[in-house]
Amino acid sequence: MVNIKEVAKAAGVSASTVSRVLTGKIPVSAETKSRVLAAVAQMNYQPNAVAQGLKGGRLHTIGLVVPNIRSLVFPAAIRGIEDTAEQHGYTVVLCNTDENIDKERLYIESLRRRLVDGFLFSTARPGHEYLLDLPDEGVPVVFLIRQLGKSVNTVVLDNEGGAYEATRYMLGRGLRKIAFINGSLDLPLYRHRYEGYQRALREAGVGEPDKLVIHDISGWDDGYETMTEVLAAGLRPDAVFATSDPKAMGIIRAIRDAGLQVPQDISVMGFDNLDFSNQIDPPLTTVAQPFYEMGVRACRRLIHLIESGRSGRSKIEVLPAQLVIRKSVI
Amino acid sequence: MVNIKEVAKAAGVSASTVSRVLTGKIPVSAETKSRVLAAVAQMNYQPNAVAQGLKGGRLHTIGLVVPNIRSLVFPAAIRGIEDTAEQHGYTVVLCNTDENIDKERLYIESLRRRLVDGFLFSTARPGHEYLLDLPDEGVPVVFLIRQLGKSVNTVVLDNEGGAYEATRYMLGRGLRKIAFINGSLDLPLYRHRYEGYQRALREAGVGEPDKLVIHDISGWDDGYETMTEVLAAGLRPDAVFATSDPKAMGIIRAIRDAGLQVPQDISVMGFDNLDFSNQIDPPLTTVAQPFYEMGVRACRRLIHLIESGRSGRSKIEVLPAQLVIRKSVI
DNA sequence: AACTAATATGCAAACGTTTGCAGAAACGTT
């Protein structure tokens, strides 16, 4: 790769002049400018970003830390992040932590050595509070999808509101005994969904159904087993609110395998609106998260933080959820 | 961040000595070594990777170029890539091209400026032959999932064999009139799947069904529409071989919406074995691709290329497909 | 016409490493 000195020689100027033409900071005569530009074009010169990075202390790179890219909630958000990063001339480095805190720590260390400009985390959960130290050390950080306290910039869904609306909708359809099959309460997002569900029930004067509020359920298989046990125990809810679409899929399978029909016998409400959720049978009624948009917002905010030199107090941005009605609720 | 000079001062040696202790290349007396190590530990010194990169000409980074991370085939492969990269001390930069060649070119340019050590491409297709120039310019490159000629290192599935086995299986179940709903023949992988299907039919002495071999179908919605038209035209295959799981999902929906049952009336074979393929109703019989493993292999090969200084001829590695039998074929 | 001000350019240092070269010290050999 050709470097700035060779361009300078070809144009008959010094390296500094070439640099000044390219960065455009300081006046350069029109004549030399065009001569330099011609040389740059002819030699197809591209400044070495690593040298620039060493000089400037940053490399226009952001670190994206997620638990697992195979989880279906991330790809869309990542896409939003990557697109905005690209538009602003940033590059995205991907890190999967498997919820493993040591792996996360190593990644952070490794990326800081590489002078990443900032971090985007979707790995927040109790035990990861040390992440909150990063901003204090001057490292720009934005949290995404999952939150961890109020003291850091975050982009999340209105989980409480989404769950509230979904529950209200089911109540409005005459369903009364609504089971709630939820993820781990360690994650605020599941806590908030639970609170939304409770609020709707309370306002409608309906009590929480006995033995039908179950937390700590994690994927489709877990959902399947849980629902199978529920039905085997003779419990028979009018509806099940699954707080993620994969859980909902497993639950629907369990209901079918028990010889019942969705939604005729039991309605099922999901949460997420993953890409395939309207492809399954029956198409899933669910609460949509604007994943792509969340990625875009988080990335924009991070870039703003980076380029403004870390000003301003941190802010939690809450995006609205949207109920999408299909056929799995009667 | 503390730099090497400060460590040197603290240990009472020169920066060179610190560097030598850390890289371990040249003998250093046991005594100074321990003194340096103590200082390093105490000050928590981490070498600046960008400075090392500038000096050494590479940054231990690989560029991963995919059409779209939202497409369900990539996340597992990416996971395999990322895991192996991490094990070897490499970092992965993610690029989505949307099959757009200009975007791809810009990414390549940008990453080369950043001194990436090599590229992993899943974007091969006609028109992208210029990618083949990169190895000639000394840039390590490995192709993955999609291939583009024999002259470059590649990791792909045995698409022909997978389709052959799947077709043979259906024939063995007594199915004769097997529709073939395929992707674009521009992509060798779809061409090969077609060839496998044809070979199995030929060996069984069964002809290709009239009007039931359809190419250029791309996602679930396209699959749905195509199958709806097929049925509306009064065509009634015994089975449909969809060359991707999403197409299969759309096709199953179409069959159901036409009042028929899968597999009692029409069997459906998929291809990919995406994560959710055994969650749908009926659980999908399909051809599994070892996505994760492909990612691992491709990444290993790239790292080998990088660290061996680009020796050796290029090789195409073909991984076996595996038929996974569930309930969508009778 | 002389002086100040503005404009345009180059030199050299700096970013944080690694590494060739050379010198110093310790050791072994005859």
Added chain:
DNA sequence: AACGTTTCTGCAAACGTTTGCATATTAGTT
């Protein structure tokens, strides 16, 4: 005891930029 090796360490250059400072040129003012 003199010399050649070996072992260890530091200096300084290099990687490719950007940028403060100094200088040279030009223009502007009186």
